[in-house]
Every structure is written in structure tokens, then in C-alpha cells.
């Protein structure tokens with residue numbers, strides 16, 4: 001039985017408050033709980049989106065900005081990061097001080113983006129999609145703000161497929177991570193995490209929602225026995 005709300009405005013309100021509250025320990029708990037593998041997943045996302053110095057990238061649900069900074073280091077292009085949680089954005093802005101260039105962070109909702117149609121060459125969302133109130137509303141916004149031939153990349157947790165790895169991972173994800181979270185952060189945040197993955201879409205459902213939103217050339221790649229999945233698509237007529 002669900003302990004948390006998994007769609008709609010109530011979910012959005014809960015998620016926003018939660019990330020505001022856990023912002024200070026967010027990066028640390030990511031590294032500790034994933035043994036640094038989360039960095040490899042984000043690097044894989046960055047490897048799959050080819051940009052140039054002239055490209056414009058929107059990183060939605062940017063959090064403390066690590067995907068945005070990864071792209072900036074590689075391409076020195078124009079980057080905007082948006083997140084609904086003010087405290088996450090504040091940390092991204094502090095981290096951005098060491099970079100000199102066109103990289104900006106704003107508070108904003110993925111489901112109501114404030115950018116004009118056809119504004120970006122690529123849109124990324126890493127471990128944020130699962131947390132949205134309405135996947136369909138967000139995907140139609142993502143499609144709207146992307147240029148023709150613009151690329152979308154969604155990195156998200158999945159249920160591991162490997163029959164020997166899944167039980168080990170499930171124990172770690174459902175028992176150990178909440179324990180680490182309760183010691184260092186807001187306890188319910190790290191109970192919400194495994195439950196939100198449980199209630200998240202299947203790989204096929206994500207692909208079919210991308211298709212319904214208008215995206216083409218959709219594919220996905222699993223990482224680390226299917227713990228994380230990268231979805232790629234393209235806006236093309």
C-alpha cells in the first residue's frame with residue numbers, strides 16, 4: 001500500500017518541500033548511497049547528446065546542477081537549469097560561481113515552462129522525471145520548447161531486470177538507503193525514493209508517452225543491471 005502520493009498537484013507540493021529540505025545533503029547522500037555510480041550514469045547521458053559550442057541546452061529538474069555543469073565543461077555552450085525547489089537552485093548557483101560563461105539557473109516548474117516555443121537544441125532531465133506531477137503535461141512542454149530536430153534525454157531509475165541482482169538491490173534500496181537517509185537527512189525522503197520507483201512507469205510506458213508527445217527515434221539503454229535507464233528521443237516532423 002502506498003505511503004506517498006504519486007501524481008498530481010499534491011505530489012508536486014510534497015516533492016518541492018522535500019527537495020527544499022534535503023538540498024544541503026543531497027549531493028553527499030547521492031555519492032555515498034550509489035558509491036559514486038550516479039556520476040557514471042550522468043556522464044553516460046552527456047555522452048549520448050551531441051552538442052556544439054553554439055547549442056542551447058535546457059536541463060529540467062536540474063537540482064544542484066551536475067548535468068548542466070557536465071555539459072558546460074564539455075561544450076562551453078549556453079545552458080539553462082530549471083528546478084521547482086528554490087534551495088536546490090541556490091546550491092546550483094553557488095556551484096556555478098566557479099564556471100565562467102553562459103550558464104543560468106532559475107526556479108521553475110517542468111510542467112509550466114516559461115520559455116518560448118522552439119528555444120532549445122536539447123533538453124535533459126536526470127532523476128527528475130519520476131518526481132513530476134503529470135508526465136504527459138511535462139512531455140508536451142518539453143516538446144514545445146525544443147527546436148526541430150532537438151534531442152530529449154531522460155535519465156531515470158528503473159526496476160532492475162537481472163534475477164540475481166534484483167533482490168540484492170531491492171534490499172539495499174528499500175532498507176539501507178532509507179537508513180543512510182534517516183541518519184543524514186529527512187527520513188521520509190529516502191522512503192519516498194524506493195516507493196516512487198515502484199510506482200514509476202515501465203520502460204515501455206515511458207517510450208510510449210514520448211511517442212504520444214510527438215517524439216521520434218525513441219530508444220532506451222539500461223545501466224547497472226537495469227537500475228537506471230536512459231531514454232533518448234527527437235523532435236522531428
Ligand SMILES: C[S@@+](CC[C@H](N)C(=O)[O-])C[C@H]1O[C@@H](n2cnc3c(N)ncnc32)[C@H](O)[C@@H]1O
Pocket residue numbers: 012015016019020042060061062063064065066067082083084085088108109110111125126127128131132133
Ligand atoms: C532527484 S533530484 C535530481 C536532480 C539532478 N537532476 C540530478 O541528477 O541530481 C530531482 C529534482 O527534480 C526537481 N523537481 C521535481 N519536480 C519538479 C518540477 N515539477 N519541475 C521542476 N523540477 C522538479 C526536484 O526539486 C529535484 O531537485
